[in-house]
Amino acid sequence: MPISLHTQILNSTSSSASFVIGLPQFSGTLCPPSNSRFPKPRFAVLFHHRNHDTKNGCNGQFGLCCSQTHHLMSRNFTHSSKPIIFRVGSTRPEADSEPEVEVSTHSSSASSSVSASTGDDPFRDASESDSEVEEDDEGVGDVERWDVLGLGQAMVDFSGVVDDEFLESLGLDKGTRKLVNHEERGKVLRAMDGCSYKAAAGGSLSNSLVALARLGSQPAGGPVLNVAMAGSIGSDPLGEFYRAKLRRASVNFLSAPVKDGTTGTVIVLTTPDAQRTMLAYQGTSSTVNYDSGLSSLISKTHILVVEGYLFELDDTIKAITQACKDAHSHGAIVAVTASDVSCIERHYDDYWEIIGNYAHIIFANSDEARALCNFSSKESAVSATRYLGHFIPVVSVTDGPRGSFIGVKGEVIYVPPSPCVPVDTCGAGDAYASGILYGILRGVDFKDLGTVAARIAAVVVGQQGTRLRVEDAVELAGSFAFHLQNSTI
Template sequence: MDKRLDGHFRVSSCSSFEGGREEGELDGRSWRGQNEKGQVGEENFESGREEEEEDIEALSPTAVLPERWDVLGLGQAMVDFSGMVDDEFLERLGLEKGTRKVVNHEERGRVLRAMDGCSYKAAAGGSLSNSLVALARLGCKPISGPALNVAMAGSVGSDPLGGFYRAKLRRANVNFLSAPVKDGTTGTVIVLTTPDAQRTMLSYQGTSSSVNYDPCLATIVSKTNILVVEGYLFELPDTIKTITRACEAARRSGALVAITASDVSCIERHYDDFWEIVENYADVVFANSDEARALCDFAPEESAISAARYLSHFVPLVSVTDGPRGSYIGVKGEAVYIPPFPCVPVDTCGAGDAYASGILYGILRGISDLKGMGTLAARIAATVVGQRGTRLRVHDALKLAESFAFNLEINTIRSDVGSDHVSSL
């Protein structure tokens, strides 16, 4: 992909990608507990009816992989289990309510066995996968440009959960391209919510704790227009080497590199590693206001716009969200304010992931007006905030894409004098 001086991007899109069911897909089944070896069994699993219906609405993938990918996400592949429990359930398992805890294989099995009979759902989770699914749904039809090809790489095991993760993303038109690790166990996050809305989270890394740079990943990166690296990967041992090599390969092939900040504590623990990648490879950085301040090493009272301006001295385009106060897009030491799009908030989880998908969509569609790009991102975020669940729904994505195409046509007729442009990418 060429990064032209006029701020537009020349990108190549090909036909849609490989589809069909794959071995290990467990949608629509119920799972209960684990077997004697502690591996998740296949007998009583329910994956969430609403998400199923949304996936069925998506365009059916073809059997042919594209020659190039518009976006490749490199991140953690974790299956989320979410269920409603009472305080007695937590006490019985010795879990402290409202905490986050890393568990081992046996502890995970004990919790899942205890959930036998409880109502819970599973999803191909993760911040990056939320953004990729939203982007794929925005670009699933050739509106204002060719249909987008979206993929993810990471690490899943050859267990049923790994097959479930890959299949769920594929049904949402996101191809998971990394081969499963033989005899590996896919990582999970168990979210237990009590009636007072407090969430207790149990994380099991499994195979997801290691993402290797192999010839397969090298080939995929060389055929990608935008590489998006999830910040949570900086937490994994030795994965910084994979991130560096992937970013180097992306640069050699002319791709853009985008980094998601992901988490304040992660930035603080791996500050030097973050800056090594951001300063040397990043074309785009996604962060919320707290994460942006952490990257800048700013005090909590510093404003989000100050952080956006500072970071834009090092990165061509910086996206900083500031919750209900709006967001900022920083370029060349300046920042454009994007007001929040009006909505009645239902669930703010996933808002930042949705916003990032809007920025990526705007870049891929060649928009150079920062206000227009940010406004689209804010509308997408507001749509997700106004619903239950973290994923942009198919019908909402199509409406947003059509509205964006209409506004893009109107704006190309008008004069661009006085508008803010992406001239640094």
């Protein structure tokens, strides 16, 4: 990372600022919001989930036609080129006599089935390359310094297409996100008995890290990037699955499994009208323990990215606060993802404790940015970007088809959307965040960061699936390197 850019970001943090943003009640000198100054948000809770794609197939997916769906939660996964085959009504894999396994692919209106031959890999998704699959069993190796370390929830997504009657039978409100306990999760999975579904190493943060690792997989415009993630997975098959999928994508999951822990899951139910209902079972995935191992990782990290969903538990908030403190002491850049409006509403003061004191970068969409500012929905995205920019050196706010905004020290740069034919907007914000991180690591000027990010996001919007494909990442990185060399981004 260029020292000048790194120093510029680190030296920009301030705890207060004098400004006028056009609303009399917010004029003057303000400190980051606290209980005494800013009330809890009073507007309706909105849900924005960019990290799941059930309509067009999740990243890292495999499908199994299986009567006993819930038994997959405890089965051992086999890393090989041969599909795992389950006979309907059985909880045990079939012998080698079965030549095919049913794999489910979904559209917005219905689901269809295609067959995968025994030569196909059920763990492989469309965004992976042959080289990534071949590297599946390679170790981490000795890494002197991590360019980016993500700290977040390690959740495995289970997604399937259902009808409205299915949701009604379980008393679920369509289009919402709900935390469930172990018993509630089991009830839903039993109701899905006999359905085809997909499993993926999901999560908004992991999408961003995978895109960044693929962009930095070649020495284009700089050295190969070292990307890692830390979090919490259980000592169960789902934890092994999650680690293996990230490793294939050159993202090293460095946290040891929690003994007797249960890896978190998100059940994503998509109705024919393309609305997604999400049921999150956190397990041990939302609990991050700050130990000597994590402290050591942070001590050799350039950029620490903290996922907003970690604010859900008090003990985890303590851990990420310590992580941010240590990152500061070691001269690292701290980035925070807003993650979700409802999460911001529930943990408003905790968010500001972190971003007001430690964050150098904040990633948000326009609704999340307004929630962080305690603005009503009538306020513009540019106003929210400008406001946040007085507390956080670099502010990244996406605003859908209207483009995006980059706030730098209170100044706002508008970034028009990069041209593309939209196919699926799921994952666009995650890709955009990867572009900001990539641009910083490659020394892109602040005024051009959004352009780089918008181009990456446009590629993801123009495809099915939430993750940047390897071939697209290599092509983009080469293009960026050329333009950087010629100063034409």
